[in-house]
Each structure stands twice: as C-alpha cells, then as structure tokens.
Amino acid sequence: DWVGGRYSLWSAIGLSVMISIGYDNFVEFLTGAHIMDEHFINAPTENNLPIILALVGIWYNNFFGSETQAILPYDQYLWRLPAYLQQLDMESNGKGATKNGRMVSTHTGPIIFGEAGTNGQHAFYQLIHQGTKLIPCDFIGAIQTQNCIGEHHRILMSNFFAQTEALMIGKTPEEVKRELESAGGKSEDEIQLLIPQKTFTGGRPSNSLLVKALTPRALGAIIAMYEHKVLVQGAIWGINSYD
Incomplete structure (x- = not known):
C-alpha cells in the first residue's frame, strides 16, 4: 500500500509528471515501462536486458573489485538521468545487511555517478581511460536527434562510439609514437616523454545502449530497465532493495 520515493513516478505522484508533459505523453511513458516489464518477465535470460545488465554489474563489482559505475548519456535531454539513477541504485542497494538481518559477506551496490x-x-x-580505478560505464544514446543543428548530432554520436572503442582497445605506445611523429614539431626526447602520458591500455568495460529516438516511450523503458536491474542485483546479494 505504499511505494518508495525513488519508484513513485509510477504511482499517483506521477500526476505532476502528467501535468507537465501532457496526458498522451504520459501514457506513452507508461507504455514504454510496461513493454520493459513484459520483456523482463518473458524474455529468456540470455536476451533479457535487465538481467544481463545486472549480471555484468555484479561481475565487475564482486569479481573485479570495481566500486563505481558511470552513467553517460549522449543526449542533453538526459542530463539529469545519472542523478536519477544514482538515487534509484544507491538508495535501493546501498545496504550492508541481508533481508535476514545478517551482515553481507560481499560488496553490494556500487557508487553511481555520471x-x-x-x-x-x-x-x-x-x-x-587512464586511471588506476576500474569504472564500468553505461553509454546511452539516441540514433535520431530532436534538434537537427548542422552536423552536431553526427559529431556527438561519433564521440559516443569513439569513447567506447577507445575504452575497449586502448592505444599502444607504438600508435602514440607514430601519431606524434606524424604531427611533427617535437624532438625525439619530447616524444619519448609524452608516450606514457598518451598511452592507455584498453580493456575497460562499457555497455552501449541505443534507442531509435528519445521519446516518452523510450524513456519509460530505460527507467524500467534500470529498476529491474536493481531488483535482480538486490535479489542476488540477498538484500532488501525496497525497505
């Protein structure tokens, strides 16, 4: 008979959202969430987005010692999504005790930022890219833009894919050396000093999440997807995500 604040937009509290975006848009928003609910319930594990995200997160959190996760939306309309998911995840799974009241024996929810x-x-x-911390990332983008300003969106999405590729494959000292030599203007000694500063190893984990367009339906699905991810992780850790 109650719902936590971080889930309340699906409740009567969602009235304020409906007033702001309009009835039709709010219905689309709910429809997107419902579609994700049905996907979560019915899709097989190997194709189930919330389950996959949850298991990947646990893999890096509990087996690789990562303590954080970055949420990186490449759409300005989602600029507050990292903060929204920060509350959703950290308030739900930031627990040190199991549902039975015993202290947990593993790491639980990560620090969310973005x-x-x-x-x-x-x-x-x-x-x-280059630090000593392992930080898994979720990159979120829309294929179609709502603001066609020249080549802006194409350049933005080029950054999206370039960042995920660089995290995956890195840049070797040999590649850095060739780039610096091709650019010219630096001595061999200067190049040797710069090589370690511009080298990065790759092998940094990231997920790329793309929607066709950022619509109310797509946003509803995104939020519901992360809610179900939190549910799965909490169940695996044996904690109460909803106290």
Whole structure:
C-alpha cells in the first residue's frame, strides 16, 4: 500500500509528471515501462536486458573489485538521468545487511555517478581511460536527434562510439609514437616523454545502449530497465532493495 520515493513516478505522484508533459505523453511513458516489464518477465535470460545488465554489474563489482559505475548519456535531454539513477541504485542497494538481518559477506551496490556526453569527456573521462580505478560505464544514446543543428548530432554520436572503442582497445605506445611523429614539431626526447602520458591500455568495460529516438516511450523503458536491474542485483546479494 505504499511505494518508495525513488519508484513513485509510477504511482499517483506521477500526476505532476502528467501535468507537465501532457496526458498522451504520459501514457506513452507508461507504455514504454510496461513493454520493459513484459520483456523482463518473458524474455529468456540470455536476451533479457535487465538481467544481463545486472549480471555484468555484479561481475565487475564482486569479481573485479570495481566500486563505481558511470552513467553517460549522449543526449542533453538526459542530463539529469545519472542523478536519477544514482538515487534509484544507491538508495535501493546501498545496504550492508541481508533481508535476514545478517551482515553481507560481499560488496553490494556500487557508487553511481555520471554526466551528459561531452561534459563528462572534459571532466572525468581521463580517469576512466587512464586511471588506476576500474569504472564500468553505461553509454546511452539516441540514433535520431530532436534538434537537427548542422552536423552536431553526427559529431556527438561519433564521440559516443569513439569513447567506447577507445575504452575497449586502448592505444599502444607504438600508435602514440607514430601519431606524434606524424604531427611533427617535437624532438625525439619530447616524444619519448609524452608516450606514457598518451598511452592507455584498453580493456575497460562499457555497455552501449541505443534507442531509435528519445521519446516518452523510450524513456519509460530505460527507467524500467534500470529498476529491474536493481531488483535482480538486490535479489542476488540477498538484500532488501525496497525497505
């Protein structure tokens, strides 16, 4: 007979959302969430998005010692999504006791943070690429833009794919050396000093999540997907995600 604040937009509290975006858009929003609910219930495990995300998250959290996860939407309309998911995940699974009241024996929910697109690139991506912390990332993008301004969206999505590729394959010292030599203007000694600073190993985990267009239906599905991911992880850890 009650629902936690982090899930309340699906309840009567969603009235304020409906007033803001309109009845038809709100119905589409709910429809997207319902479609994801049905997918979560009926899709086989190997094709089930929330289950896959949950298991991948546990893999890096509990077996590779990652303590954080970055949410990186490449659409300015999703700029507050990282903060929304931060509350959803950390308030739900930030628990040190099991449902039976015993202390957990494993790491539970990760620290969630993030920023929209290129803002994050100029803030903390260097740590993700070159730092000593393993930070799994979720990149979220829309194939179609709602604002056709020249080549802006094409360039934005080029950044999306370039970042995920760089996280995966990195850049070797040999590649850095060739780039610096081709650019010219630096001595061999200067190049040797720069090579370690521009090398990154790759092998950094990320998920790429794409929707055709960022519609109310797509947003509803995205939020529901992460809610079910939190549910699965909480169940595996044996904690109460809904207290």
